[in-house]
Amino acid sequence: MALTSDRGWQFRQPSVIPGFGLALGVTLSWLTLIVLIPLSGLAWRSSSLGWQTFWSLAADPRTVHALWISFGCAFLAALVNVVFGVLLAWVLVRYRFPGRRIIDAMVDLPFALPTAVAGIALTTLYAPNGWIGAHLAPLGIKIAFTPWGIVMALIFVGLPFVVRTVQPIMEEIDREVEEAAATLGANRFQTVSRILLPGLLPAVLTGFALALARGVGEYGSVIFIAGNLPYVSEIAPLLIVIRLEEFNYPAATAIAALMLMISFAMLLVINLIQAWSRRRYGYGA
Known part of the structure; x- marks a missing residue:
């Protein structure tokens, strides 16, 4: 009872x-x-540590910049993954074409591939003498050993989280809903913005949160392509390792605690928005 x-x-x-x-x-x-x-x-x-010691360690310029690089690059990569992850999920769900199953399986490769291997492969491609970097260098575009290289690595490891989160929800949306909207006079933009996206919004936010969380804590694929230059392309997880190697345990603890607090706050906000969207549009209630 x-x-x-x-x-x-x-x-x-x-x-x-x-x-x-x-x-x-x-x-x-x-x-x-x-x-x-x-x-x-x-x-x-x-x-x-005490508040004074904690904040003095947390306010160190190198720490602040490393946190900014980690969270900024992870946020940007998650936004890119939301756009292209939803598009890729749409193609896999709505269309049938030769090689579809191969592409569907390739989406999961970042899950299985060791992150160090991914970092080495990306560095080989985007280095100034790499296959792609060699063509970008004459244009003055540098990817490897810059924050843009970090973004590329995080896009690579975070894309499956968005695709695999959105794809099952997209499969549940009946094509007849789209046809009914078209019959009632809705154009393609109205169908997408008013019919499809409200139902996908909670799943999109979930995928964004997962990609963001993965990006913030990513280490193996980033350290090879980032260059790890202080105040330029040094990420917070690497700085924690450096402080530990220096036996500076208070500084490592302060950085880890800051990452925990910022991550928790960001994920809490995303979950609140997700809960609001579920109530607003009546999905998942």
């Missing part, structure tokens, strides 16, 4: 499958062991 209060709201829906208490207990225990305890240790270690 479902538990109810005097106000009439239901604590949980009754289910034909027993074991709610056991499943919830195992879930919370596993979450605590794997996620909450390590994060609590980081928070405790940061608080032990």
Whole structure:
């Protein structure tokens, strides 16, 4: 029986499958062991530094620039992945053409490919003497060993998150909805903006959040193509490793705590927008 209060709201829906208490207990225990305890240790270690020491370490110009590079490049790469990831998912869902299954399988390659291999491959392509970089160099365009190289690496590793998040939702949208909109006089832009995008918005935001989170914490594919120059193309995860190698544990802890706080705030905002879009358009309620 479902538990109810005097106000009439239901604590949980009754289910034909027993074991709610056991499943919830195992879930919370596993979450605590794997996620909450390590994060609590980081928070405790940061608080032990004292606010003055913590903010003095956090305000270091090199730290600020590394955080700006990490989050800025990850945000830009996630935006690019949203545009082209949705487009790629649309092509895979709506069209049938030779080689479609091969392209569909290639989307998952960044999941299976070691990040170091991806970084080396991208550096080989976009270096000034690489296959693509050699053609860009005469135009004054430099990708490798700059923040643009970081963006390219993060686009590579983040694209599958958007495609695989949007693709199942797009498959559930019936073609008859589009045909009905066209029958009622809607043009292609109105069909996309008023019929398709509202239903896809929660999935798009989820894919964006996953690509952003992956990009912020990415290390292996970035360090090869970034050049790792302080105040130019040095990312925050690399700076943490450098501080650890210098045995400067307080500085490494401060950078990690800042990354945790900024990441949590950004993902919280995205989840709030996602929840609003679900209520606004009535999807996933």
